[in-house]
Amino acid sequence: MGWNGAGERSNHEVMSGLGTITVAIAVVAAAILGVYWFKKPKLSLAWRLLLFAGIAVLPTMAAGTSTVDTLEVTTKREFCGSCHVMDAHFADATNPDSLSLASRHTRNELFGEKSCYSCHANYGMYGYPLTKLNGMKHVWHYYFGEYGSMTLEEALPKLHTYEPYPNENCMHCHAGTGAFWKNVPDHRAIEADARAGKVSCASAGCHGAVHPLPGKNPSGDQHPSPKEAAK
Secondary structure, three states: OOOOOOOOOOOOOOHHHHHHHHHHHHHHHHHHHHHHHHHOOEEEEEEHHHHHHHHHHHHHHHHHHHHHHHHHHEEEEEEOOOOOHHHHHHHHHOOOOOOOOHHHOOOOOOHHHHHHHHHHHOOOOOOOHHHHHHHHHHHHHHHOOOOHOOOOOHHHHHHOOOOOOHHHHHOOOOOOOHHHHHOOHHHHHHHHHOOOOOOOOOOOOOOOOOOOOOOOOOOOOOOOOOOHHHO
């Protein structure tokens, strides 16, 4: 999985290992039930055990492997960009010539194909399930809310995060404790407000919008800029 120079999405060429295991388990379960259905052998202990495996054990295993595989897929950038209202976000993030924060982080191999997830994930104790639950909210709003029926142009002004983007997510990598960070005068001036979440790292007066898209708030966030906060 990856993206080409034009920022176009590529397709899966090889099924994942867990996906292959899931299909194999399903085939074995179907084979057991199929043989029993057509041959109708005597219900011996061996067949009871085989039927138990085909009806209960193997489907449970397939449910587990498919769930893990699906959760892994949902951490990939291509999944995030699979809804048409995310086309502009996806195109900017994968544009090798863009200077946006999203694109610069996507080009960083530490983020790679999980750049959307890495930046938007909840990093608390229960971060993984909470992140997935928030993802399900996106699915709900897309299919049962208004976004699925909107054009990209209609959706862009309405798309927003549920809460202001937390600076803690930036500082998960950019801790702000090194000499390089502290030697920047603007960092020192607003450090307390940045750590308290009163000023956004992605505000217009700092690093700018993560996704600088037409129709979006130019600050890229609901936080005030440093100049606004100082008023």
